[in-house]
Amino acid sequence: MSPADSPILRTDYTGDGLDEADLLPTPLAQVRAWVAAAQARQAAQGDVPEPTALSVATVDAAGAPDVRTVLMRFLDARGPGFVTDLRSAKGREIGGNAAVAASLTWPSMFRAVRFRGSAVEIGRGEVAEYFAGRPWGSRISAWASHQSAPTASRAELEAAYAAVAARHPDTGSPDDVPLPDHWGGWRITCTEVELWAGRRNRLHDRIVLTRVGEGGLDDADAWSVGRRQP
Numbered sequence: 001m002s003p004a005d006s007p008i009l010r011t012d013y014t015g016d017g018l019d020e021a022d023l024l025p026t027p028l029a030q031v032r033a034w035v036a037a038a039q040a041r042q043a044a045q046g047d048v049p050e051p052t053a054l055s056v057a058t059v060d061a062a063g064a065p066d067v068r069t070v071l072m073r074f075l076d077a078r079g080p081g082f083v084t085d086l087r088s089a090k091g092r093e094i095g096g097n098a099a100v101a102a103s104l105t106w107p108s109m110f111r112a113v114r115f116r117g118s119a120v121e122i123g124r125g126e127v128a129e130y131f132a133g134r135p136w137g138s139r140i141s142a143w144a145s146h147q148s149a150p151t152a153s154r155a156e157l158e159a160a161y162a163a164v165a166a167r168h169p170d171t172g173s174p175d176d177v178p179l180p181d182h183w184g185g186w187r188i189t190c191t192e193v194e195l196w197a198g199r200r201n202r203l204h205d206r207i208v209l210t211r212v213g214e215g216g217l218d219d220a221d222a223w224s225v226g227r228r229q230p
């Protein structure tokens with residue numbers, strides 16, 4: 001398709017930007033503030049669906065990149081975290097190379113956050129607590145689906161779901177479906193957090209927080225503040 005076939009729609013980004021003077025004292029506070037703003041905007045205006053949608057990039061055994069979207073289920077001083085099937089493609093890739101990158105993107109707010117770092121598996125106690133809070137049907141699916149493995153048909157998948165559902169009927173109790181060993185999650189221990197804020201004439205703000213110490217995302221002394229050209 002040539003450019004003549006598809007008119008290019010240009011949007012001038014009219015976001016608020018991000019000034020060093022307005023930066024919250026720690027990466028955790030700043031990212032949490034932006035996530036909260038995205039969630040509030042979704043509640044008020046409905047134009048930020050899945051405000052915690054996190055694109056997670058990994059590298060496979062051949063060095064080729066891979067990417068998919070998950071939901072950011074945890075965000076604390078240790079980094080953003082997500083849950084998934086540990087046997088999945090992302091699980092295999094992280095098993096071979098823990099280096100990951102991830103981003104939260106809120107186009108309607110002209111904002112994005114980029115994380116770079118390494119994946120650290122979330123402890124079984126925390127995973128168990130999180131799993132118990134998931135809806136029954138999601139817990140059944142965690143057993144019925146071997147994520148990223150091939151399946152012959154939709155019918156095969158639904159039959160697997162029905163078989164697990166029959167084994168673990170919904171009793172309304174959080175322990176009616178046991179936690180599968182293959183289900184868990186990772187946190188990203190960050191080396192870098194970039195806050196991108198779109199502004200007029202493509203002169204966007206890019207504030208980069210780079211790890212300079214051992215502390216968590218809540219330790220201001222562990223991070224230096226810089227700015228990149230847009």
Ligand SMILES: Cc1cc2nc3c(=O)[nH]c(=O)nc-3n(C[C@H](O)[C@H](O)[C@H](O)COP(=O)(O)O)c2cc1C
Nearest residue numbers: 050053068069070071083084085088089090091148
């Ligand atoms: C908005 C959205 C949220 C998703 N959330 C998750 C999630 O939290 N965990 C998950 O394993 N997959 C989630 N998925 C599905 C993944 O994108 C992906 O299909 C799956 O994790 C398998 O990826 P892999 O084969 O690269 O491991 C989500 C997809 C979308 C579009």
